[in-house]
Amino acid sequence: EAGVTQSPTHLIKTRGQQATLRCSPISGHTSVYWYQQALGLGLQFLLWYDEGEERNRGNFPPRFSGRQFPNYSSELNVNALELEDSALYLCASSSGTGVADTQYFGPGTRLTVL
């Protein structure tokens, strides 16, 4: 069974540009989560999507947004990129069958903002 996949592996952008990151969950999983792992800041929750709707977001500005498609894959968009947005962005999925489902992570997208 395929795990969570993310694309691209690496992404290089300049300040002010927009970045789009993609995630495909494990087959059968309906919930997708996004986390940011920035140097020195640890892992921070960004967004949670379930059944196509945004269910919760972390303490990030509105220029971080996303969506979930009917096939449960997801996009994370970061507008007006800033240098401090450079980080590893991790996507996770869960079955969505109940609270505290186990989240399974993808390999991440490394975003570098120059």
Add this chain to the structure above:
Amino acid sequence: GNSVTQMEGPVTLSEEAFLTINCTYTATGYPSLFWYVQYPGEGLQLLLKATKADDKGSNKGFEATYRKETTSFHLEKGSVQVSDSAVYFCALSDYGGGSEKLVFGKGTKLTVNP
């Protein structure tokens, strides 16, 4: 809010040594607890989990017991190998009030020397 505190390391051990990585948490309610491992250049892999008090999670020789009385979930392994070198993250599931996210500790880098 809910939080996780783990020893930050780095931890350096010789092969076959005993490993303990301390993790304590603060939470309302009864969260599930997790240990994830991140190998160099990769995403997070679930190592083990426990969903209620006194549960013991185990995998690949690693163990951790959910201790409600001490709010702890310490990771142990009796004999580490060079291949265990990685960063280990303790996490709890925060699902209060409709929220669904993982709250992570800052991670502990483990290096095992031959």
